[in-house]
Amino acid sequence: MYEMIDHTADVGVRVGAPNLRDLFVSCASALTDISVDIVKNQIPSIDVPIFIEAPCLEELLVRWLxxxxxxxxxxxxVxxxxxxxxxxxxxxxxSAKGAKYDPLRHRQKLLVKGVTYHNIDVSKLDDGSWSAKIIFDV
Structure with missing residues (x-):
């Protein structure tokens, strides 16, 4: 689950999840959702393994995205x-699962050029859930 947040020239999202794993998955889903319309019956035929190391959670999130x-x-x-x-x-x-981009099946929404470090935040909340704030360069 994510919500858009106001940001001057870029696109910001605030994401919440019950645990860290779901938070990172939801952040990736938000990135995809603001970039392209996914065909509802798309069968993800391509599986891409992803391995990331970083000195801290914020850096880990940025590198993942x-x-x-x-x-x-x-x-x-896609x-x-x-x-x-x-x-x-x-x-x-x-891993990320998807399919080859097909302009007849996938409508481009926003062209995300990058993931910024500006105001990035990854936090564990008092109730044990997690929250993240990310700004995408468009």
Missing amino acids: QEILFVSETRRL FSSFWIDEIDERHLIG
Whole structure:
């Protein structure tokens, strides 16, 4: 689950989830959702493994999203689901599943150029759930 937040020239989202794994999956889903309309019956035929290491959670989130963006652009893929096998504060092992981009089936919404560090926040809340704030460069 995510909500759009006001930001001057870019696009910001605030994401909430019950745990860290779901938070990172939801952030990736938000990135895809603001970028392209996914065909509801799309069968994800391509599975891309993703391995990330970083010195902190904020950096881990940025690198995760940057890798998804990079792979989708360079391989012309539209991801429809994400999975994380392992995650802690410094590493992530997961995957992105999707299909080849087809302009007849996928409508481009916003062209996301990058994931910024501006005002990034990843926080564990008092109730044990997680929250993230991310700004995408469009």
